[in-house]
Structure formats: C-alpha cells, structure tokens
Amino acid sequence: MIRLLISFLICTSLFSSCMKAEHADLIIHNAVIHSMDEKLTVYEAMAIRDGKIIELGPERQILNKYSADEFVDAGGKDIYPGFTDAHVHLLLAAKQRMGADLSQCKSLAQLVTDVEIYQQRNNQKIIVGQGWNEGAWRDNSLPTNERLNEVFPETPVCLFRNDGHTALVNEAMLQLAGINDQTQISSGEIMKKDGKLTGILTDEAMELVKKKLPVYSPQELKEKVIEIQNELLMYGITNVHDAGLEAADVEVMKELIDAGRLQINLYGMLLPTKENIQFARKHGVYEHKNLTIRSFKVFADGSLGGRGAYLKSTYSDDAHSHGHTTVSKEELDELVRLCQELRYQLNAHAIGDAAVKMVLDAYKNVSKTNPDHRWRIEHAQIVSPEDMPLFMQYGILPSVQPSHAVSDYLFAEKRLGAERLKGAYAYNSLLNTTGMIAIGTDYPIEDMNPFKTIYAACTRKNDKETPAGGFLPEEAISLDDCLRGMTVWAALAGFQEDRIGRLEAGMDATFAIFERKMNLSSSFQQNFSLHTYINGKEVYSAE
16 A cells, blocks of 8 residues: 555656646746736746746746746745846946045035045045035035145045036146136136136036046956946846946956956947047947947036036026036037937937927937937936927937936025926926836936835935925826836837846846835835846845
8 A cells, every 4th residue: 555655656746747848947936026018917936948038927837837947935025127227327436436435425524524534544646536415515505625725735636526517626636637717618617706716617627637537447447346236236226227438448348247247237328439439430239248339428418406407598596607518519410410320329418408408409300210219318307398298209218317306306496496497307297298218326426226216206205205295296206107117118228128127938037036015115215136137147145
C-alpha cells in the first residue's frame, strides 16, 4: 500500500512537471502588477525570459504553466514599470557633488558659514558650491558678495543658485574671469547696484566664470555617476533623460556601460555646441546598448527665480525687466532645420510665456516634414491662455517638473502678478490640451525623490505640506496620470515606448517592487523600491 502511494505521488509530480510545458528564467508572483497599459490592467504574476516579459496573468495560471529558475514572492506589494525621469542632469549632478552643498542654507549668513566649513575640510584653490535659494530665506532678495569678499579676499568663489541659471561670485572670482563694470554680454546679466558689481551673474554671464572652474577627471565623474545611479535605483528609477550632455560625456557613459557599471537606460540630449553638432552629424541617431543620443537641448530663456525667464510683459516686481532670451530667433530656426535634417528631437527649455511662444513659433512647421517628431518644451512654466492650444495644434509634448511649482510658490506671484499666475505651472491644463505630459524631477535642481514629484503634481504641496490647500490646486493632476507621466508617456517622449513604460508581453522586464502603496498620504513621499529589475536582472535590493 505504501509503495502504491509513493508511486502515485511520483507519477503525479512527473505529470505536473510535464504539464508545465514552458520554462521561464524568473517568475514574479503574489504581486499587484500595474501594467500601465491603456486600461491600467492589474495582474498577479508574470513570467520573464531573456530579459523580456513573456506572459502576465492570474497567479495560478502563471505558476501552473511555467517552470522557472527563480521564483520571487512579492508579498502582495505593488509593482510598476521602472520609472522614467524625463528631465535630469546626471553629469551636472556628478560635478556638483564635488562642490559645497548649499541646499539647506536658510540665510546668506549660513551660506557663508557653510562655505567656510567646506573650505576648511577641502582646501580648494577655487571654491564651487550650489543649491542656494533666496526664496526660502527670511530676506528673500538676491544676495550680494560683500560678505564673501571679506571672508575670501583671495580665493575665488562661485556659488550657483539651485536653478542653475544664477551664480553668486566674489571679487576674486570676477577678477579671475575678467569681469568688470565694462564687460559686455549679449544675454543674461551682470548685476549692478549703484554702479557697482553685486556678484550676481545670470545665464550667459556665468559662462565667463565657468571657463575658469575646475575640470574633473573622467574617473572622478564616473564614480559620482555610479553613486547617483544607485540612488536612482533605490527609488525605482530605471530610465533617465539627461537634459544637457556634451560629446565628451557620451564617451564617459559609454565606458561605464562597457564596464558593466551603468545599468540604467540613458536617453541623452546634446547641447548645441559646435563639437556636439559634429558628433550628431557623424553618428546620426546614436545607440550603444542602454545609451541613446537622438536629441538636442536648447535654452530659450533663464529661470523665474533669477528673473531670467523671458516674459511678454515686465516682471511684476521689476518694471524694467522682461527677463531675457538666451537664443536668437535665427539661431533657434537654424537648430530646428538641423534637427529636421538629422531626424533628431529638439527639446527646448522655455519658462517664461514669451520664451514658450518663441519656441512654439519655431516648432510650427516641423510636423509637416516629420509627423512623428515628438519635439518637446521643457518646463513650460508660464503659458499664455491663447498659446495653450498651439501645443496640440503643432504636436508638441510638454515635459514638466511638478516640484518647481511647490518650490517657486514663495515668489511666483511676486514675479508674475495674480492675473498672469493663472497660466503658470498649468500641468492639468497642458494635459487636457495635449492628452499626455512627460514628468521629471529636474534633479539636481530639485530633489531626486520621484514620490515628492508625484505628491507635488497631485496635491500641489511640498514635503512640508505647504502651501495649505495647495498652490493653484485647480492644476493638480490625478495619481494615475502622474504615474503615466513617469512611465508610458515619458517612454514615448524618448521614443522608447516599444521597450519600457509598460508591463506587457514582449516588453523589457524593467520594473520595481515598491515598499508602500501608491497613494497621496504624506508618508507616501518616503516610499522606496524593495527590489529593482532591469531586463529581468535584479540591480537593486533593499535587503
């Protein structure tokens, strides 16, 4: 009797094994898998082979159909496609990590103290720092350099504002860069007060200083890039659009990829320099494993905080200034022609309403020669109501960073006035107009944490729960649409929708298992990935 029972169990086991006619490398089960397809279908399990998803379905169906080398019980956790951050500055962030972090400064006095502490620890010949934001200070006027001159009379100091469009420099730095009260520039501003230089430089004026700053070695940059990558993976970010690369940066990334170290998918936008244009003409659409270069990034204006955003009417708190454009109409038109010729995407930074209109005018005819151009306006922070329909008419994708809304609310109305504010940070209006928006963090200008970005987009509040009631709450977007903006829509904005952004059969098995449910509780902003996968391989584990 015992022998018969053993034989029966063996036969049953063999029969069950034979019934599993297909083999997978990996099966994820006991999960809540958000496919992010058109219907937002949710599955319990998925089978993965050769880095691709081969099937999703009910738990029993997948487990009965497939044998596998590895089974992962997700413990009922949410799984989403790996997030795409549609606007980051990876190489800029790597460089900034080698300078003084001033993002926590609450006053000019604290800024100077923090720079002193940094210099005591690092003893730099030229001090570079970044991250200050006078909008968060009690006295929220732009600082001047008198105190820096006192503390650092001989050591050049260059401190970038958090938006990257304004810098505070001391007299030693001005002298090193050859800047005086007679220096002429075509755009940007060398600020003066009572005829004297204040040390504030914006946009093109900063380029004179940047030429004198330390140049970091490729190896130094590589180590910082990998450090940043590990943090991105911790948040479930597996794909990034780098908004401003040089041809030399491409080589750094390629070497990291070939060494097996850079695993995230990187979609790069070249800055339109002579060298980068030569690179694009030589290579065309450049693809190397998980690196793609097929776009240019152009700046049409500066930032709102530094009053460099190009406005149709003067600033409400500076009746003498419209801001400024950082590219001429002729230069922009020439870049449009180049991108059409090379079949490159063009992504234009435009914050002020005049800059947005200038870019829209330049983009006007591109759909006639390239219907699937997917050209973008990055930021689109202030859009005149009459210009909003042009996004849809010309087929232009808005690429927005919701954290800006809850960072800028402290000064936005002062800069714009109540009436013009109605067209500012209008993400819901842009979404309703175009049907999709790509969403990014703008790291390191803003926090890398995508859950703070999601919270800002959906509640119009920052991580301190301010402002009460939300900033322009009518422009909040839904959680589902925000997640689309960081998955399927962001993938489409980078011509990668056939591989990433959705969890479906045939797509890359690139996803994250998240610690917490996707909701809009305040604690949600501290969400993390438990396990992050790229092409079916685990690249991050919280364990």
